[in-house]
Amino acid sequence: MSKDNNKVKFSRFNDFLRKFRKQKSAIFALVILLILVLIAIFCYQIAPYGINEYDYSSVLQGPSAAHWFGTDEFGRDLFSRILCGTRISLTVGLCAVTVGAISGTVLGLIAGYYGGIAESLIMRMCDVLFAFPGIILAIAIIAILGSGMTNVVIAVAVFSMPTFCRLVRSSVLATKESVYVQAERSLGATDSRILFKHILPAAFPNIIVQYTMSIGNSIMTASSLSFLGMGAQAPTPEWGLILSTGRTYMVNAVHMMLFPGLAIFITVLCFNLLGDGLRDALDPKLSD
Amino acid sequence: MSDDILKIRDLKVYYPVRKGMMGKVQYVKAVDGVTLNVHKGEVLGIVGESGCGKSTLGKAVCKLIPVTDGEIELNGLEIAKMNEKDLRPHRKEIQMIFQDPYASLNPRMTVHDIIAEPMEIHNMYSSKEEVDTKVVELLNEVGLDDYHAQRYPHEFSGGQRQRIGIARALATEPDLIIADEPVSALDVSIQSQVLNLLSKLLKERNLTMIFIAHDLSVVEHISNRVVVMYLGNVVEEGTREELYGQPMHPYTQALLDAHPIPDPTVRKERVLLEGTIPSALNPPSGCKFHTRCKKCMAICKEKEPEKIQITENHSVYCHLYAEKQ
Numbered sequence A: 001m002s003k004d005n006n007k008v009k010f011s012r013f014n015d016f017l018r019k020f021r022k023q024k025s026a027i028f029a030l031v032i033l034l035i036l037v038l039i040a041i042f043c044y045q046i047a048p049y050g051i052n053e054y055d056y057s058s059v060l061q062g063p064s065a066a067h068w069f070g071t072d073e074f075g076r077d078l079f080s081r082i083l084c085g086t087r088i089s090l091t092v093g094l095c096a097v098t099v100g101a102i103s104g105t106v107l108g109l110i111a112g113y114y115g116g117i118a119e120s121l122i123m124r125m126c127d128v129l130f131a132f133p134g135i136i137l138a139i140a141i142i143a144i145l146g147s148g149m150t151n152v153v154i155a156v157a158v159f160s161m162p163t164f165c166r167l168v169r170s171s172v173l174a175t176k177e178s179v180y181v182q183a184e185r186s187l188g189a190t191d192s193r194i195l196f197k198h199i200l201p202a203a204f205p206n207i208i209v210q211y212t213m214s215i216g217n218s219i220m221t222a223s224s225l226s227f228l229g230m231g232a233q234a235p236t237p238e239w240g241l242i243l244s245t246g247r248t249y250m251v252n253a254v255h256m257m258l259f260p261g262l263a264i265f266i267t268v269l270c271f272n273l274l275g276d277g278l279r280d281a282l283d284p285k286l287s288d
Numbered sequence B: 001m002s003d004d005i006l007k008i009r010d011l012k013v014y015y016p017v018r019k020g021m022m023g024k025v026q027y028v029k030a031v032d033g034v035t036l037n038v039h040k041g042e043v044l045g046i047v048g049e050s051g052c053g054k055s056t057l058g059k060a061v062c063k064l065i066p067v068t069d070g071e072i073e074l075n076g077l078e079i080a081k082m083n084e085k086d087l088r089p090h091r092k093e094i095q096m097i098f099q100d101p102y103a104s105l106n107p108r109m110t111v112h113d114i115i116a117e118p119m120e121i122h123n124m125y126s127s128k129e130e131v132d133t134k135v136v137e138l139l140n141e142v143g144l145d146d147y148h149a150q151r152y153p154h155e156f157s158g159g160q161r162q163r164i165g166i167a168r169a170l171a172t173e174p175d176l177i178i179a180d181e182p183v184s185a186l187d188v189s190i191q192s193q194v195l196n197l198l199s200k201l202l203k204e205r206n207l208t209m210i211f212i213a214h215d216l217s218v219v220e221h222i223s224n225r226v227v228v229m230y231l232g233n234v235v236e237e238g239t240r241e242e243l244y245g246q247p248m249h250p251y252t253q254a255l256l257d258a259h260p261i262p263d264p265t266v267r268k269e270r271v272l273l274e275g276t277i278p279s280a281l282n283p284p285s286g287c288k289f290h291t292r293c294k295k296c297m298a299i300c301k302e303k304e305p306e307k308i309q310i311t312e313n314h315s316v317y318c319h320l321y322a323e324k325q
Helices: A012-021 A024-046 A078-114 A116-131 A134-145 A149-176 A179-187 A191-227 A239-249 A255-282 B054-061 B084-093 B111-121 B128-141 B146-150 B158-171 B188-205 B216-222 B240-245 B250-258
Strands: B004-018 B025-039 B043-047 B069-074 B094-097 B176-180 B208-212 B225-230 B233-239 B308-311 B314-316
Touching (some): A012 A024, A012 A255, A024 A078, A024 A255, A078 A239, A116 A149, A134 A149, A149 A191, A179 B094, A179 B111, A179 B158, A191 A239, A191 A255, B004 B054, B025 B054, B025 B225, B025 B233, B054 B094, B054 B176, B054 B208, B084 B094, B111 B146, B111 B158, B128 B146, B158 B188, B188 B216, B225 B250, B233 B250
Parallel strands (some): B043 B225, B094 B176, B176 B208
Antiparallel strands (some): B225 B233, B233 B314, B308 B314
16 A cells, blocks of 8 residues: 555644644744754854954944944954854753753653652642742752753753643643543553553644743743853853843943843744744644 | 353442542442353343443453453453453453544544554564555455545544444454444434444454444344343343343333334333432442332342343343242
């Protein structure tokens, strides 16, 4: 039997693509994000100046043809620094949320599928984590682990984990009781087969949407931590850190706060728009 | 007497119910001591009103819900207390067709994958080509076309989906099929098509089937032998001819009387049942049917009726016939 004899080839992926194409703002966000990813990869090649190239003859200058985003208190080119900051922010966001999503998904699967004491323990732990506002939890973790980018990743991962855990668990609970999972059990399928072939795929659209939305949030939290002096340390060109130093010169050099702020704003906004678009495209109830 | 493929001895399935956090645990006695034999090659119909435990019985035999007590012997093998791991290889001997054809198929899998799933689970074929050929064979056998294999369940009608469900059940080449109200979710016109398909498959494959339904005419159409259940117990058991021709138990009589005759000019004497089925949490003492029975006697309220053999294949659980023995 070949797949070619099937003229109207329908697949969920094609259906998703068709719906996603209609999400104009999400497409726009995706394009910007792809550009950001390219910038993150090639930042050192495209940056006009080195990130630590001091030039004391031109400190705190506003935007000009030579320095598009102006210069900072040491005369470093702000445009180059923000370009290179993209790599840091995207890496932190992706790493933290990936770690959080994987651990949250695994815990959620265990809690939802096996129930019992494991479920109580995992869900109460999530409740504890949920009780703190995200940034405060992150600060608490940094306080324990010490500052530095690795610890920021860990902190952000911990605070994004419970959302995934709860999301996956609720999806598992719904799918576990469905007739097709019962049918699968009566066929003699093992638990792992049921979990990975039937229950996890059902939860997958939700995980994808939550994943995209969380990245924006994590970048924000990571930058906030750096802003508060708990994340990246000078002279790392981290957006939150640049913003934080710019605060001192807020009155006579607005550009030092404006541009890193804009960079954070655009990145987070794009991730959220993309998440919104994915949610609408993946929702089977919203046809066309 | 022909070979028995399935023997159920005093099967009990209780669901625990707790009222409030600290309340004491009570049990819903969904199936309360059912003893049944299923002969090889027959179609055993199980009828009864909603909540009588017929679906629970079917699921318990498939081991989809835990058995509280009793024995289930499948092909001479006791499975009621077997653990999941030991049972797994034997699961292919018994398959289930589910009531709701919309919910019983995974919406994310193609029809090919759904039907190939049982073959993969039991490693029935070594090569992918064999599986593909087998899937197409099964599709054709249940009246679907080759190209349907690459489609998703939501592209099919209810009747077609039920055909896919039947193909999946046949994929493991089972000895016994449990059909839990397989046509009650379908349109009447589709019902007969699916029933005819089932009859055809039963004949061709020499299958044994337990057919659970609440529709008496559907059961009459397809079954050789019929079991009537009431509140977790069997009340009457007999061949189709005997049971429909000469219902003995007052409950069976009432059920058959409630069954409409498709002729508006016929006025028949009807024994109508009053009230609703009592709660399975607190079933009545003695004969569970005594609260609604027209012929209730003093003994019915106290003593559970024994099985009374009327003819070789016809038995009833009722005190009315006790003296005749």
